[in-house]
Amino acid sequence: MPVAVPQGVDVAITAEQISVKGSLGTLVRQTNQLVTVKNEGGKLTFTPVNDSAAANAMSGTMRALVANMVNGVTKGFEKKLNLVGVGYRAQAQGQKLNLQVGYSHPVVKEMPAGIKVETPTQTEILIKGSDRQVVGQIAAEVRAFRPPEPYKGKGIRYSDEKVSIKETKKK
Incomplete structure (x- = not known):
């Protein structure tokens, strides 16, 4: 499931970290090498790098963590x-x-x-x-x-x- 990025929220993705900036501040989280994060038209997608159980679990975890970051900088x-x-x-x-x-x-x-x-x-x-x-x-x-x-x-x-x-x- 992609994470929708609302208006007024900036997401910066680098190889080491994801930064989410909104009206209530900026949150930064380290990325995991088992998960690929892409920003496509205001939606963040999280895909596992390989078919291992750890990569699959980590993709869901990263999705939930980033969704909480987006929610935190908009509503708190x-x-x-x-x-x-x-x-x-x-x-x-x-x-x-x-x-x-x-x-x-x-x-x-x-x-x-x-x-x-x-x-x-x-x-x-x-x-x-x-x-x-x-x-x-x-x-x-x-x-x-x-x-x-x-x-x-x-x-x-x-x-x-x-x-x-x-x-x-x-x-």
Whole structure:
């Protein structure tokens, strides 16, 4: 399946890397020698070099990665986290996220370049960026400060995450 390149997105393909430039920034990814990438009339096609299983698998992987790059520079990606617990608060201060999640001290997370963090309310965190992998990694690192516990459900969780609550021990 070819990847459609929308208007306003520039794709540069060299022997070593693919560069996608759009309104939200520029993303660069190394190419794989098992995959041939061609830009034909605004559509990117990915064909395996030979008939091996590795080349076939890598062509699908490269297609998905480049499709995410094109999507990222046009629309961007975002992850939403919720804080559940008494006194749990989050506050965005520029490129820093200040969390109070039940420790004796506040937890401060520095955001890398290209990632924006917002807190619409004190218990919601929005992590936005153009690189899907980095957005997901930062969201996982923030969640790891206080993952949801199974007895009361307190902690930092993804907005679409379901936490199954265990029953407490009976006498």
